[in-house]
Amino acid sequence: MGSINTTCAYCGVGCGVTAQVTGARSVEISGDASHPANKGALCSKGTHLGETVGLQDRLLHPMIGESRVTWDRAINEVAQAMGECIETHGPDSVAFYVSGQLLTEDYYVANKLMKGFVGSGNIDTNSRLCMASAVAAHNRAFGEDIVPCTYEDLDHADLILLVGSNTAWCHPVIWQRIERAREQSGTKLVVIDPRRTETAERADLHIPVAPDGDVALFDALLATQDVDQAAVSRTCEVPDGFWERPSADHGLEPALFAQLAGLVAGAERMVTLFSQGANQSRSGTDKGNAIINLHLATGHINRRGAGPFSITGQPNAMGGREVGGLANTLACHLGFADDERAVVADFWGTDRLTKGPGLKAVDLFEAVHSGAIKFVWVMATNPAVSMPNAARVREALARCETVVVSDVLEDTDTGRLARVRLPALAWGEKDGTVTNSDRIVSRQRALFSGPGEARADWRIVCDVARAMGHTEAFDFPTNASVFREYASMTRLAAESGKKLDLTDWAQASDAAYEAMEPFRWGGDHPLASGASTPSGKPRLVALSAPPPATAQSGFPFRLNTGRYRDQWHTMTRTGYSPRLAHHRREPLLEIHPDDARAHGVFDGDLCEVSTQQGASVFRASLSEGQQRGALFVPMHWTDITASSAAGRTGKLASSDTDPVSGQPGFKDAPARLRRVETAWRGFLVSRSPLKLDACDYWVRSRVEGGWLYELAGLAAIDFVSLLPEGERSEVAYPSKGMQRYAMCNQRGELEAALFVTRKGDLPARDWVAGQLGARVEDPIELLAGRPRVAGPERGALVCVCHDIDALEIGRVITAGAGSVAAIGSACRAGTNCGSCRPELARMLEEWDDEIKEAAE
Numbered sequence: 046m047g048s049i050n051t052t053c054a055y056c057g058v059g060c061g062v063t064a065q066v067t068g069a070r071s072v073e074i075s076g077d078a079s080h081p082a083n084k085g086a087l088c089s090k091g092t093h094l095g096e097t098v099g100l101q102d103r104l105l106h107p108m109i110g111e112s113r114v115t116w117d118r119a120i121n122e123v124a125q126a127m128g129e130c131i132e133t134h135g136p137d138s139v140a141f142y143v144s145g146q147l148l149t150e151d152y153y154v155a156n157k158l159m160k161g162f163v164g165s166g167n168i169d170t171n172s173r174l175c176m177a178s179a180v181a182a183h184n185r186a187f188g189e190d191i192v193p194c195t196y197e198d199l200d201h202a203d204l205i206l207l208v209g210s211n212t213a214w215c216h217p218v219i220w221q222r223i224e225r226a227r228e229q230s231g232t233k234l235v236v237i238d239p240r241r242t243e244t245a246e247r248a249d250l251h252i253p254v255a256p257d258g259d260v261a262l263f264d265a266l267l268a269t270q271d272v273d274q275a276a277v278s279r280t281c282e283v284p285d286g287f288w289e290r291p292s293a294d295h296g297l298e299p300a301l302f303a304q305l306a307g308l309v310a311g312a313e314r315m316v317t318l319f320s321q322g323a324n325q326s327r328s329g330t331d332k333g334n335a336i337i338n339l340h341l342a343t344g345h346i347n348r349r350g351a352g353p354f355s356i357t358g359q360p361n362a363m364g365g366r367e368v369g370g371l372a373n374t375l376a377c378h379l380g381f382a383d384d385e386r387a388v389v390a391d392f393w394g395t396d397r398l399t400k401g402p403g404l405k406a407v408d409l410f411e412a413v414h415s416g417a418i419k420f421v422w423v424m425a426t427n428p429a430v431s432m433p434n435a436a437r438v439r440e441a442l443a444r445c446e447t448v449v450v451s452d453v454l455e456d457t458d459t460g461r462l463a464r465v466r467l468p469a470l471a472w473g474e475k476d477g478t479v480t481n482s483d484r485i486v487s488r489q490r491a492l493f494s495g496p497g498e499a500r501a502d503w504r505i506v507c508d509v510a511r512a513m514g515h516t517e518a519f520d521f522p523t524n525a526s527v528f529r530e531y532a533s534m535t536r537l538a539a540e541s542g543k544k545l546d547l548t549d550w551a552q553a554s555d556a557a558y559e560a561m562e563p564f565r566w567g568g569d570h571p572l573a574s575g576a577s578t579p580s581g582k583p584r585l586v587a588l589s590a591p592p593p594a595t596a597q598s599g600f601p602f603r604l605n606t607g608r609y610r611d612q613w614h615t616m617t618r619t620g621y622s623p624r625l626a627h628h629r630r631e632p633l634l635e636i637h638p639d640d641a642r643a644h645g646v647f648d649g650d651l652c653e654v655s656t657q658q659g660a661s662v663f664r665a666s667l668s669e670g671q672q673r674g675a676l677f678v679p680m681h682w683t684d685i686t687a688s689s690a691a692g693r694t695g696k697l698a699s700s701d702t703d704p705v706s707g708q709p710g711f712k713d714a715p716a717r718l719r720r721v722e723t724a725w726r727g728f729l730v731s732r733s734p735l736k737l738d739a740c741d742y743w744v745r746s747r748v749e750g751g752w753l754y755e756l757a758g759l760a761a762i763d764f765v766s767l768l769p770e771g772e773r774s775e776v777a778y779p780s781k782g783m784q785r786y787a788m789c790n791q792r793g794e795l796e797a798a799l800f801v802t803r804k805g806d807l808p809a810r811d812w813v814a815g816q817l818g819a820r821v822e823d824p825i826e827l828l829a830g831r832p833r834v835a836g837p838e839r840g841a842l843v844c845v846c847h848d849i850d851a852l853e854i855g856r857v858i859t860a861g862a863g864s865v866a867a868i869g870s871a872c873r874a875g876t877n878c879g880s881c882r883p884e885l886a887r888m889l890e891e892w893d894d895e896i897k898e899a900a901e
């Protein structure tokens with residue numbers, strides 16, 4: 046089979062991927078050199094996509110409860126439940142909760158069904174948790190949800206500000222692009238983030254802003270700039286009294302602030318990239334407008350190398366915004382004004398169009414909880430994990446009369462609460478379009494045929510719509526026909542003065558759709574010809590900074606949450622890749638060493654973090670990169686990958702939202718901390734997943750040929766009961782609380798091994814995990830946890846692409862490699878996806894420090 050050009054499954058960078066299908070379910074992945082978003086580059090997640098296309102744990106058939114049913118039965122069940130609900134309780138008693146991981150075609154029909162034919166605005170998306178504040182800021186400033194610049198502007202900027210963005214981890218190919226601009230043109234980089242992330246470590250300047258201090262910071266920054274107010278009044282709408290407002294208190298060290306102000310004043314072309322540290326905040330919309338204000342007032346917009354640049358998280362967050370997936374837009378960037386409703390109703394040929402916006406995610410699940418919503422259909426998102434105050438969302442789903450979940454996996458935290466589960470096509474099978482951060486529309490293409498009875502999401506929605514009687518409006522024979530209708534609908538946007546315009550594609554043939562090359566709508570600087578406001582001018586927005594948070598009694602810390610470099614959200618795909626598991630095997634609580642000391646916490650201890658919403662346990666990791674009083678935990682772990690007490694960030698997050706956008710402030714919740722005293726700890730490797738409910742703490746990660754569990758307990762348990770059946774070998778030193786077991790199958794191959802201790806050390810995991818499935822010739826060697834004849838020693842894996850560990854890199858540095866590039870040429874580390882380059886840079890710095898110390 047030839048190679049197929051498609052788009053990466055993950056982030057909003059939207060990298061083009063060239064896939065060479067090598068077998069029934071195997072594929073070789075490389076970067077698509079012709080794709081404008083990445084020009085051939087990929088990050089660790091994209092590079093290892095091939096490890097995630099297996100059929101393990103896939104949902105292959107429609108299910109009602111625990112029974113497999115036919116598609117006809119499942120579709121009728123969903124259509125009937127929804128129809129009855131609408132009939133008895135009105136259209137607002139049903140809701141869809143969808144996702145930026147749907148394709149544009151899926152999103153379009155879901156929105157059309159809910160807003161056009163059910164007649165309710167109750168379709169919202171996980172983009173509410175992600176982009177809603179940026180959308181609201183764009184609407185306030187530009188009169189339309191428009192990103193006014195592109196990745197190319199990064200190549201031409203001389204100053205780049207990153208606000209609340211851990212770009213090196215979360216948008217790594219943008220990061221590579223920024224690195225290149227710095228190397229080639231000396232572009233200066235400033236990172237504004239309360240944490241010193243790997244991104245911040247590599248910057249020219251790190252501004253450790255106070256949590257939610259961004260509005261004050263940008264407002265104060267604007268006040269320092271030499272602005273031609275009269276000129277700005279000619280090009281922008283300026284609210285009365287805008288320039289006369291008192292300057293906000295940014296709370297930064299004056300010298301640091303002056304340095305930042307100087308960089309901004311000296312910049313000729315400035316781009317500000319912002320993501321979740323800006324959006325996921327109770328002042329998220331104001332943060333977006335504070336950034337845009339600075340750009341508008343200083344003229345850093347609508348020209349090469351300049352612009353306020355909100356980057357999207359998911360592969361099709363932008364496509365969802367375009368079609369109208371958010372509860373507060375109707376469709377195609379249109380709102381709910383009478384004239385807008387009229388043209389949409391006419392286009393869709395419906396007399397049931399929703400009268401107004403629907404409920405936003407947090408309110409939507411609250412309405413499920415109260416019983417006002419009695420039917421909810423969740424597609425391509427895992428809200429039982431990823432919503433704030435997740436325990437309450439679970440409670441809501443558990444109470445709801447009908448929960449339908451369309452997912453690709455058999456077992457997810459949300460799926461466990463569903464009555465009807467519908468099997469969807471996954472990346473590599475589904476086929477359609479996505480829009481990335483800088484408005485490039487690209488094709489995701491099918492590489493494999495769909496497994497079992499899985500169907501495309503758009504088709505499932507159309508099947509249900511037709512079963513409800515909306516036969517004509519949902520009579521789409523192909524994905525291409527959905528896209529054509531959407532493209533022709535953007536005419537309505539264009540006719541009402543918006544920039545969204547895909548009408549060139551309205552008549553495209555199936556073949557043209559199939560062959561679509563990536564293209565960008567709106568051009569490079571869509572607002573250069575004027576904003577989408579009635580006056581055609583963009584607006585400055587008068588803001589007042591939120592008061593600095595005061596510590597709440599009993600909750601001395603502020604809890605920040607976010608992402609790891611090599612995991613994606615609730616790990617439903619990345620969790621299957623052994624290579625991606627190396628970077629972080631457990632959910633860590635990052636805490637400043639002084640705070641840890643004050644709480645009697647040592648590195649590696651288990652700690653319980655509590656907020657007003659709930660409590661969960663994490664492994665402490667002391668980090669100077671944290672501010673005092675601030676904690677950070679990752680969002681990724683679930684019921685599938687951890688015990689119910691461990692790593693549940695969603696339970697901790699507060700559902701307080703931004704008043705304009707309705708986006709939750711995931712980055713800041715009052716919290717407290719308690720060290721957990723455990724009676725034992727250990728680890729278990731196993732070829733198959735195990736039930737470990739007997740352990741108070743377990744966390745699972747992937748290894749080659751099986752799974753690795755980190756374990757701990759509050760009291761002793763019967764350890765043998767944790768193990769699968771088989772031929773058992775064991776050693777024990779009761780005085781040390783040490784117990785070790787190996788379980789082999791009839792062929793003498795290792796099925797599982799368990800290592801437990803009360804206080805002592807545990808062997809390194811890698812060698813033991815590497816024995817899974819191998820014949821155990823010498824059980825004592827296995828139980829010792831290391832080979833009798835030492836093989837070449839291995840350090841922690843650093844470069845996952847080329848399989849190069851820390852020891853090897855250490856050797857290369859000692860031998861004289863003095864830069865990241867030199868390490869790369871000596872041993873290839875960091876030369877593929879580049880995700881480990883910040884780590885390599887740190888190793889170089891540490892080496893420098895050691896040399897200096899040795900010299901002193």
Ligand SMILES: Nc1nc2c(c(=O)[nH]1)N[C@H]1C(S)=C(S)[C@@H](COP(=O)(O)OP(=O)(O)OC[C@H]3O[C@@H](n4cnc5c(=O)[nH]c(N)nc54)[C@H](O)[C@@H]3O)O[C@H]1N2
Pocket residue numbers: 056057175208209210211212214215216237238239240242254255256257258259320321322323326357358359605606607608609610611612613614712
């Ligand atoms: N590896 C990986 N990449 C991903 C994803 C993933 O799951 N894994 N998910 C994708 C998605 S959907 C998204 S939305 C993006 C998110 O990408 P990012 O926004 O880069 O990721 P986060 O880790 O959520 O948060 C970014 C930073 O915001 C900082 N922050 C917290 N509070 C504040 C504040 O008050 N002010 C400022 N200035 N900063 C603050 C945090 O310390 C954190 O370092 O990543 C995308 N890419």
Ligand SMILES: Nc1nc2c(c(=O)[nH]1)N[C@H]1C(S)=C(S)[C@@H](COP(=O)(O)OP(=O)(O)OC[C@H]3O[C@@H](n4cnc5c(=O)[nH]c(N)nc54)[C@H](O)[C@@H]3O)O[C@H]1N2
Pocket residue numbers: 144146147171172174175176321325358359424425426427428430431432433451452453454457469470471472475502606607608613614615616617680694695698711
């Ligand atoms: N504490 C905290 N919570 C957060 C955040 C944070 O920073 N901190 N960030 C928030 C943000 S920005 C986001 S975007 C969300 C992400 O959180 P979620 O939206 O929950 O993300 P995923 O885990 O990717 O869930 C996707 C689900 O869809 C399934 N799936 C994948 N592909 C398809 C498909 O093609 N069709 C169907 N039907 N199903 C599919 C997957 O198996 C999985 O179950 O989390 C939010 N939650």
Ligand code: SF4
Pocket residue numbers: 053054055056057058059060083086087088089090091092215216217218219
């Ligand atoms: S940066 Fe990485 S995860 Fe994001 S689209 Fe590109 S390859 Fe995929």
Ligand SMILES: [Mo]
Pocket residue numbers: 174175176358359
């Ligand atoms: Mo996101």
